[in-house]
Amino acid sequence: xxxxxxxxxxxxxxxxxxxxxxxxxxxxxxxxxxxxxxxxxxxxxxxxxxxxxxxxxxxxxxxxxxxxxxxxxxxxxxxxxxxxxxxxxxxxxxxxxxxxxxxxxxxxxxxxxxxxxxxxxxxxxxxxxxxxxxxxxxxxxxxxxxxxxxxxxxxxxxxxxxxxxxxxxxxxxxxxxxxxxxxxxxxxxxxxxxxxxxxxxxxxxxxxxxxxxxxxxxxxxxxxxxxxxxxxxxxxxxxxxxxxxxxxxxxxxxxxxxxxxxxxxxxxxxxxxxxxxxxxxxxxxxxxxxxxxxxxxxxxxxxxxxxxxxxxxxxxxxxxxxxxxxxxxxxxxxxxxxxxxxxxxxxxxxxxxxxxxxxxxxxxxxxxxxxxxxxxxxxxxxxxxxxxxxxxxxxxxxxxxxxxxxxxxxxxxxxxxxxxxxxxxxxxxxxxxxxxxxxxxxxxxxxxxxxxxxxxxxxxxxxxxxxxxxxxxxxxxxxxxxxxxxxxxxxxxxxxxxxxxxxxxxxxxxxxxxxxxxxxxxxxxxxxxxxxxxxxxx
Amino acid sequence: xxxxxxxxxxxxxxxxxxxxxxxxxxxxxxxxxxxxxxxxxxxxxxxxxxxxxxxxxxxxxxxxxxxxxxxxxxxxxxxxxxxxxxxxxxxxxxxxxxxxxxxxxxxxxxxxxxxxxxxxxxxxxxxxxxxxxxxxxxxxxxxxxxxxxxxxxxxxxxxxxxxxxxxxxxxxxxxxxxxxxxxxxxxxxxxxxxxxxxxxxxxxxxxxxxxxxxxxxxxxxxxxxxxxxxxxxxxxxxxxxxxxxxxxxxxxxxxxxxxxxxxxxxxxxxxxxxxxxxxxxxxxxxxxxxxxxxxxxxxxxxxxxxxxxxxxxxxxxxxxxxxxxxxxxxxxxxxxxxxxxxxxxxxxxxxxxxxxxxxxxxxxxxxxxxxxxxxxxxxxxxxxxxxxxxxxxxxxxxxxxxxxxxxxxxxxxxxx
Numbered sequence: 031x032x033x034x035x036x037x038x039x040x041x042x043x044x045x046x047x048x049x050x051x052x053x054x055x056x057x058x059x060x061x062x063x064x065x066x067x068x069x070x071x072x073x074x075x076x077x078x079x080x081x082x083x084x085x086x087x088x089x090x091x092x093x094x095x096x097x098x099x100x101x102x103x104x105x106x107x108x109x110x111x112x113x114x115x116x117x118x119x120x121x122x123x124x125x126x127x128x129x130x131x132x133x134x135x136x137x138x139x140x141x142x143x144x145x146x147x148x149x150x151x152x153x154x155x156x157x158x159x160x161x162x163x164x165x166x167x168x169x170x171x172x173x174x175x176x177x178x179x180x181x182x183x184x185x186x187x188x189x190x191x192x193x194x195x196x197x198x199x200x201x202x203x204x205x206x207x208x209x210x211x212x213x214x215x216x217x218x219x220x221x222x223x224x225x226x227x228x229x230x231x232x233x234x235x236x237x238x239x240x241x242x243x244x245x246x247x248x249x250x251x252x253x254x255x256x257x258x259x260x261x262x263x264x265x266x267x268x269x270x271x272x273x274x275x276x277x278x279x280x281x282x283x284x285x286x287x288x289x290x291x292x293x294x295x296x297x298x299x300x301x302x303x304x305x306x307x308x309x310x311x312x313x314x315x316x317x318x319x320x321x322x323x324x325x326x327x328x329x330x331x332x333x334x335x336x337x338x339x340x341x342x343x344x345x346x347x348x349x350x351x352x353x354x355x356x357x358x359x360x361x362x363x364x365x366x367x368x369x370x371x372x373x374x375x376x377x378x379x380x381x382x383x384x385x386x387x388x389x390x391x392x393x394x395x396x397x398x399x400x401x402x403x404x405x406x407x408x409x410x411x412x413x414x415x416x417x418x419x420x421x422x423x424x425x426x427x428x429x430x431x432x433x434x435x436x437x438x439x440x441x442x443x444x445x446x447x448x449x450x451x452x453x454x455x456x457x458x459x460x461x462x463x464x465x466x467x468x469x470x471x472x473x474x475x476x477x478x479x480x481x482x483x484x485x486x487x488x489x490x491x492x493x494x495x496x497x498x499x500x501x502x503x504x505x506x507x508x509x510x511x512x513x514x515x516x517x518x519x520x521x522x523x524x525x526x527x528x529x530x531x532x533x534x535x536x537x538x539x540x541x542x543x544x545x546x547x548x549x550x551x552x553x554x555x556x557x558x559x560x561x562x563x564x565x566x567x568x
Numbered sequence: 569x570x571x572x573x574x575x576x577x578x579x580x581x582x583x584x585x586x587x588x589x590x591x592x593x594x595x596x597x598x599x600x601x602x603x604x605x606x607x608x609x610x611x612x613x614x615x616x617x618x619x620x621x622x623x624x625x626x627x628x629x630x631x632x633x634x635x636x637x638x639x640x641x642x643x644x645x646x647x648x649x650x651x652x653x654x655x656x657x658x659x660x661x662x663x664x665x666x667x668x669x670x671x672x673x674x675x676x677x678x679x680x681x682x683x684x685x686x687x688x689x690x691x692x693x694x695x696x697x698x699x700x701x702x703x704x705x706x707x708x709x710x711x712x713x714x715x716x717x718x719x720x721x722x723x724x725x726x727x728x729x730x731x732x733x734x735x736x737x738x739x740x741x742x743x744x745x746x747x748x749x750x751x752x753x754x755x756x757x758x759x760x761x762x763x764x765x766x767x768x769x770x771x772x773x774x775x776x777x778x779x780x781x782x783x784x785x786x787x788x789x790x791x792x793x794x795x796x797x798x799x800x801x802x803x804x805x806x807x808x809x810x811x812x813x814x815x816x817x818x819x820x821x822x823x824x825x826x827x828x829x830x831x832x833x834x835x836x837x838x839x840x841x842x843x844x845x846x847x848x849x850x851x852x853x854x855x856x857x858x859x860x861x862x863x864x865x866x867x868x869x870x871x872x873x874x875x876x877x878x879x880x881x882x883x884x885x886x887x888x889x890x891x892x893x894x895x896x897x898x899x900x901x902x903x904x905x906x907x908x909x910x911x912x913x914x915x916x917x918x919x920x921x922x923x924x925x926x927x928x929x930x931x932x933x934x935x936x937x938x939x940x941x942x943x944x945x946x947x948x949x950x951x952x953x954x955x956x957x958x959x960x961x962x963x964x965x966x967x968x969x970x971x972x973x974x975x976x977x978x979x980x981x982x983x984x
């Protein structure tokens with residue numbers, strides 16, 4: 031038991047939310063320590079040089095949802111925040127057809143018109159309707175949600191404000207919002223579009239990271255979620271951070287340190303120490319105890335409530351809610367080092383400056399989902415590829431490339447096999463698909479990295495490999511993330527808070543949970559209010 | 569017929585937009601691809617190729633060349649050594665700026681002066697009895713800028729000598745078999761170079777640079793992206809940020825070097841005995857404190873900007889395309905205290921920024937001014953912080969080349 035030290039706040043987990051939370055806490059004047067189990071910060075937002083000169087975004091691979099307020103409030107530009115533009119979104123089809131959306135509106139209209147003249151202005155209408163929905167949701171996305179069950183006057187007030195906000199929305203906007211919150215991406219998109227290629231591209235945002243098909247009820251909210259991001263003020267735009275998302279989390283770490291936060295690597299926490307219903311600090315796996323009246327878990331809800339503390343100390347309904355909180359990761363990554371840019375017949379390669387979306391129709395996505403329903407991975411998977419070296423040449427040696435392929439559906443639990451057995455087969459499946467679309471692709475492969483849901487769980491600690499620390503479905507959002515009554519970053523243990531993607535607003539590299547949790551903590555500290563250790567949730 | 573530059577034959581096929589503008593009687597590409605912001609990022613993150621050939625180029629030679637330029641240019645050319653270059657301005661005798669340009673010194677009797685507008689008559693008329701020859705060699709040379717963090721390494725790969733060029737120095741070099749002159753200068757505020765070539769060698773030099781850049785994210789960059797880059801870099805543009813005093817109708821339109829933020833060129837003016845055009849007026853301006861304006865950078869308060877647009881039900885616009893007409897500035901009391909000359913949303917700074925002129929008492933960094941915008945057809949003001957220009961000023965711009973760090977990627981070391 032050496033090295034016992036005292037802090038005002040200890041953050042468990044140096045992923046992007048832990049770093050954001052720690053940075054804000056330090057900025058508010060709290061002596062803050064951020065603990066990271068691994069040898070590098072970033073969690074699932076890291077960049078690794080797996081081959082000399084080739085930088086892989088092992089897990090998450092682009093930015094959009096990072097809250098703009100964080101960029102400003104934490105002065106991230108000063109610490110190297112540098113989001114590069116991805117000008118295109120490319121959708122190849124097996125019959126040689128293709129669709130490339132561009133940041134330039136006129137080019138996009140022209141390109142869509144090749145597939146459907148009807149869809150050309152429908153695309154503008156869709157964009158406008160979506161922007162209005164996002165405008166309506168954004169204030170809720172960026173604030174601590176009210177607690178429906180607290181009975182506290184402040185929550186009653188917040189609920190009244192929420193009701194007024196919704197009531198003041200134009201009828202069409204509110205209705206569209208409800209359709210997205212409850213319905214399917216397919217139903218929503220079918221109202222606008224007829225081009226299968228375009229619908230395949232757009233509906234892909236409705237399934238990312240979630241075990242739903244585009245025709246599943248619930249995929250609407252996933253579609254909305256992935257459009258909530260913005261780059262330089264444009265909703266739904268994605269960018270690529272210099273050096274990948276590992277570059278971004280290094281920026282966050284520098285920002286946190288600039289405010290005085292301390293970061294300790296290779297410091298795995300074994301448990302949160304409690305006494306009389308309050309936390310007093312954490313114990314590390316190596317036996318070290320660290321003391322602080324505030325402990326914040328950036329880990330997912332299962333680890334936060336069932337592993338770091340004794341579930342016996344928690345209300346039974348909370349434990350039950352966390353036990354049935356759904357993870358069921360379905361996403362994998364297959365990353366490649368390439369000897370040259372792949373070739374799509376008839377195009378010059380500039381279409382690769384952005385995402386390459388392999389889902390030529392909604393049927394394709396739905397069929398890929400079918401196999402997952404019955405416990406197997408898709409034989410023709412959905413791939414969201416990005417040859418990031420076309421955006422940031424520093425990712426690979428001159429003329430060479432790195433390609434990140436987000437792969438769906440690959441359910442965490444396989445029927446009759448496991449991921450250690452299937453890892454290479456999954457890699458082959460993905461590579462075969464790429465060979466079909468880009469002739470000669472396999473000959474370009476210098477190295478392949480396959481990251482299955484099991485690998486995500488083992489390496490990063492995300493339960494069942496769910497990239498959002500729990501699915502983004504309505505029963506697990508807002509009032510209910512991660513559990514009814516515990517959506518305000520507090521826990522039943524005094525001084526113990528949660529700030530991971532399992533809390534509002536949810537997953538993706540938003541930083542929102544880390545920021546909002548810090549606001550709650552700072553408020554509780556300022557009020558001299560002991561964080562509630564005696565709230566009874568019925 | 570509108571003329572084309574020596575690099576046009578190579579660059580024209582690369583312009584996929586069909587958009588051209590006129591620059592000093594030459595075709596200049598507005599943008600080579602529809603996403604001009606991608607061109608902007610190429611310069612900030614890799615390197616961009618910019619054809620700057622339409623600049624006017626004057627060769628100044630003769631025994632009295634140095635003495636002549638010392639008498640007409642505002643900045644002291646005698647402090648510039650052979651193989652160095654100076655950004656400079658020239659003024660009228662009332663201390664108002666005529667124009668700006670870069671002067672390259674080869675020796676005391678050989679200089680090359682660039683400018684955006686024709687100036688041959690103005691300079692020639694001031695030679696008097698000096699032994700000086702000024703020739704317009706604009707059409708004889710092309711200039712190709714390679715700007716961005718990778719520019720130095722790429723050019724050094726063609727000629728070792730480029731690797732050791734310091735900021736605002738120049739040196740002869742060989743590229744594509746042709747003799748060129750390479751200067752570490754540019755209009756982007758980044759690490760960057762300009763390659764000066766005889767027109768007949770343009771294709772060979774262009775091909776060599778393109779070949780050396782292959783696979784490194786280097787693309788041609790058009791005028792729109794260049795305009796974004798120069799605003800971040802705080803570099804003034806004639807007819808936008810200032811007007812030529814020769815062609816101004818009122819003194820309100822004219823500016824002095826000090827008002828233009830170029831007082832640093834005149835550090836020695838109190839002690840120097842150098843007689844140059846405008847000297848007495850500038851000394852009087854300094855002594856009497858009669859400067860009307862001070863050029864500053866502005867950073868728009870992001871919260872205020874977003875709040876005001878949101879309150880009107882509008883998604884706050886963040887458009888990187890520059891606005892190059894005046895927007896008015898007010899102080900806390902609502903008095904008019906200045907105006908912006910160039911305004912944009914800066915993607916690398918993640919803020920709206922401006923080049924502006926404010927009353928001198930508000931020029932201190934950290935002062936607040938209020939920018940007038942129209943939202944839903946109503947005037948509103950948004951708070952701005954006065955900041956020192958240039959707002960984007962990376963160490964690599966001036967650092968010795970070996971110390972460039974371009975990668976933020978960190979899988980080892982530090983917090984990795």
